Amino acid sequence: MFEKFAIKFGADPVHYKLLMDNERVLEDRSNEGKQGISKLSLTLYCVFSFLISIFSALVVFFGIDVFIYTIIGVSMSMIIVAMWGLPHFDNLLSPIYYQVIAHTPISSRTYFMVKLTQILKSSVLLLFCFNTFPSVCGIFLKGDDLTIIRYFFPVVYLPVSFLSGFFTLGVMAALAGFLTKLYSTKKLQKIAKSAQFLLPILFPLSFYLIPIEYFRDNYNSIVKYLSYFPIGWFAGIVSLAVRNINRLGFQRDLLLTGIALGSTLILIFIPLRSIAKTYSAYLGFLLESTNKSRKKLRIRKSILSNYFKIRESYASFCLCALYMRRDRKIAAQFTAGGITGLVMTLLFFIRGIYPIEFLKYHYAIGLSPGILVLYGYFGITLSLGFLQAVRYSQHSKAQWILSLSPYGNKYAMWQGAESTAIIYLLIPTTLFVLLVSTFFWGVYSIFFVLPGLVLLLLSITTFPEPESGLPLSEEFVEGEIGSGCFSIILHTFAIGLLIGVLFLARFIHTWVYVAVYSIFVISGIIVFIKNRKKSIQLHQEREKPDEE
C-alpha cells in the first residue's frame, strides 16, 4: 500500500524498494544484541495508547453527544501520533545515512518518501491501537437525532481517526518543510526539541483548559468555537454520518466534512509534493557548517574542578554534563517526565484536586506524605531517568577515548555520571522542595527533606552502571526509553518501602519514630559517604605502581 502511495507521489519504484529494504536491514542490525528493544518500545507505546483509549472512551457513559465524543477521541489520537512522530521527524530533518547515498542518482522525492513511509508505518499501528476501542464504544452513544448508522459507528469513526492522524503527520511534515526554508538545521533541531517537551504538557494542560462544567452550560458556543479547529472538522464527518439529516447543525457538519477532506487532500498534494521536490536542496545544507567563528579563545575554569578528588570522575562529570545539555535524545528521556509531572502537579493544585493542605499535612516532623511524593517523583524521574539515559549515546563508538585512558578504577567514570545527576538534577530538586517546605514549616523544613534526600542519594549510587562501567558507551537504539524502567521501578518500590517503615514507626509511638528516623537518616548518610570514600580509596590503591 505504502509503495503505491509513494510511487503516486513520484518516487522511483526501484529506488524506493531498494532503500526500504536497506532501511529495514539497518534497523534490524541496529537492534542486534538489544533484544529488539526498538520494536518492544513501539509495542509498549501501543499498549500505553490502548490503555489511555479505554479511559477516553469511557466518557461515552457521561451523556455527551457524537460531536464532542469524536472531538475528545480525535484530539487525543492526534496528540498521541504527534508525540510518537516528533522524535522520528528528526530522521527527516537530519537523516544519518544521507551522506552515503547523496552522490547516487536517487531523487530527493524518493528519499523523502522512504523516510515518510517509515513514520507512517508505525503511526498506522499506533492509530489502530488507540482508536479501535473508542470506535466500538461509540455504538453506545445516546441522542435523539442518532440514526441506525450509529451501529456502524466503528466503520465511520475508525477511518476518520486515521484521516486525522495522517492530517497531523502532514501538518508536521509541511511545517518541518516550511521551517527548513527559514531556519538552519541546528535551530530546527532546537525547535523539535522544545516541541517534544511541549507536547507532553498538552495532556495535563488540556485537563485544565477544557472545563467540563462550562461545556455543559455553553454547549453551542463551545461547539462553534471548536469548529474552527481541525478536531472539529473531523468530528463533523462522524456527526454528519451518524446523525439525522433533519436536525439543527446539519449544514455545519456538511461544511466541516468538506473542510476536513479538502484540507487533508490539499495538505497532501501541495506542501508534501513541494517539500519532496526541494528536499535534496535542504539536505545539501546539512553538510555545511553553520557556526560562526570567534576570534579570541577564552577558556574558563570551572570552580567544580577543585571538588573532585579523582580526575577521571571530573572528566566524566564534564562529559556527562555537556551531553545532558546537548544530546536531545538524552535530555528528552529524563526531562519529559519531569516537565509533565511539574505541570500536572501545578494543575492539580490549581483545580483543587490536591489542595495545598495535602502538601502541608504531616504526621510528625519530617513525615509529610505530600512532600515525600513530590520529592520522590521529581527526584526519581529526573536523577534516575538521567542515569538510565546517559548509558547510551549516538556517539558510543567514541568510547575508545575513555577505554584508552589510564583510569585506576572503572567505577570512577560512572561516578562522574552520578555526580552530574546529583549536582545538576538532585540539588536543584532538593532546593525546590526545601523552599516549599520552608514556606510551611520554617526551619523544621530540613527534617522533611532529609529522608528523601538520603534515599535519593542512595538510589543514585546504587543505580546499576553499564557493563563497561563507562557512560555514553552503549549504542543508542531509537525509543529505548522502556528498557530502563525496571531499575527505576525497583528503586521507586524500595524508596516506598523505606518510607512505609517510617510511617509504621510513627503509628507505633512517637519515640519509636524518632529513633527510626534518626537511624535511617544517619546510617543513610554514613553509607553514602563510605561508598564514595571506598571508591576513592580503591582508585588510589590502583593508581599506585606495583612494587617489584
Added chain:
Amino acid sequence: MIEVIHLTKEYGQKIAVDNISFSIGKGEMVGYLGPNVAGKSTTLKMLVGLLEPTLGDINVAGFNAKTHQLELKRSIGYIPEEAQLYEHLTLVEHLQLMGRLYHIEEQLITRKIIEFTKLFEMEEQALQRISSFSQGMRQKCLIMGALLHNPDVLLFDEPFTNLDVTTVTFLKALLKRMAELGKTILYCTHILEVAETLCPRILIINEGKIIADAPVEELRQLTNQKALNEIFVQLTETTGIEDKTNEAIRIVTETS
C-alpha cells in the same frame, strides 16, 4: 621501548595476528606497512589495550601490558584509524577531556589548548562542536589529543588521512623532531611514500605475519628494487597487477 613477543590474536577460527615478535628502541621511528586486513590495526589496538591478545606479551616503555596496564596507557599517545569522537563536544572540551583523563593540571591543559589550536590553525574552530568539523579537522583533533600528555610512545594509525599538504609537511617535520627527542613512533600506513621518507626502518605484515623487518636500504638491497612500493609488492607476493588491470578495464567498459 616497544617489545612485542609472540603476539597472537584470534577471532574464532580466523587468525588476525599470527605469533609476531618485534622490538622498537627509544627514539626510533618505524613504518608498519601491510595490505588491507593484514593485521596492522589489530596489532596497534592490542598495544594500546583496546584489544586483549589471545597469546603473547607486550611491553611498552618498560611496562608490561598485563601487570602495569595503567602505566603503559599513560605512556602512549594513540591515533586510531577512524576519527570517532564525542561530537557534541567542542574542540576545547575534547582536549580538556583528554587532558583530565591523563591527569594534566587544569592550567597546563588550558595553556596547551590555546597553543595547540594556534599551531594547528584551529583557533577559530576551537569553540565549535566537532559535529560541524570536516574529516581533516577531526584528524587534527585526534592528533592534538594524542600529543597533549607528552607521551613517550606514539602509535599512529594512518595519521595523515584527510589532512592538507601544509599540515602533512608540518607533521612530518614534527614527527622527525619528536623521534630525535627520544619518542618512539610506530607509524602504521598504506601510503608507502610517506613511510619511505619518514621511517628509517620498515616492518611489513601480511596475513598476520611479519614478513620483513629491516631498514629501507637493506630492503632495497634484499629485493633488488629501488622504490618501496616495488619492494612491498614483491614481499607481499602481489602478482598479476597487469592481468587485474586488464580485467578491470573489461568490466568497466562492459555495456551489455
